[in-house]
Amino acid sequence: MITFPCCKINLGLNVVERRSDGYHNIETVFYPIPLCDALEIKLMSNDFPSDVDCDLKITGNAVEGNEQDNLVVKAYNLIKKDFAIPRIHTHLFKQIPSQAGLGGGSSDAAFMIRLLDERFRLNMGIAEMERYASMIGADCPFFITSEPSFATGIGNIFSPAGFLSEKLSGCYIAIVKINVSVSTSAAYKKIVPHHPAKSCKDVIAQPIETWRNNLYNDFEIPAFEEFPALEQIKNKLYEQGAIYAQMSGSGSAMFGIFKEKPQNLATEFPSAFLYSCQC
Structure with a gap:
């Protein structure tokens, strides 16, 4: 099964105050753009020799770091803690530039949550998927629905801007x-x-x-x-x-x-x- 994580642009971005926890409160507008990665998962055979439950292959644009540290794998491991999902092979084709302010990594993780929910019929619902996404990154829940939104807090509180x-x-x-x-x-x-x-x-x-x-x-x-x-x-x-x-x-x-x-x-x-x- 395959899905296509989109990116976003910010329409305005104001850093309005520094919080006591060291983070910053912001005001911004997220607008989704169909510049997309491709994310595919396949079942891993029980006989396949793998030390990990979610092996990840990345092609396309280069991504720094160990693949097991990728947010896609983090999303899988987060869901696996609460649901009996099988081992999978994952292929991520990167087209969204990294370190660009486009939210590519957060989108990949959110779409992984959506993909697992659909493929394995977890019936989480949008609110539950957004809750899991919030554990990965502040802007990650936005990509569960990918709808234009006004964001406040640390970029994690959303209101519609349809x-x-x-x-x-x-x-x-x-x-x-x-x-x-x-x-x-x-x-x-x-x-x-x-x-x-x-x-x-x-x-x-x-x-x-x-x-x-x-x-x-x-x-x-x-x-x-x-x-x-x-x-x-x-x-x-x-x-x-x-x-x-x-x-x-x-x-x-x-x-x-x-x-x-x-x-x-x-x-x-x-x-x-x-x-x-x-x-």
């Missing part, structure tokens, strides 16, 4: 990722938490043309200081006709929203992903 699908209908979203990695923990150390003049939840309800001067990602300033090429990409997206451009999450993927299909995008950014929004 009107965005209609607002962006007919637009094009381009995602550009260069070979730059931004450390999230290091980025947080450079930010002074503050409440914005206007919440991103309110800004996204305005016409998209107003977002450029009202919808901000607090991580852009330190990221642009360290990697000027990211700011150059943002400027080029505007030059290409974007009505709004921003860095996603803590970076380093940049995206632009276009009212018309950009004509010279492939020339400027050969590896860019272009998504047509349809309502």
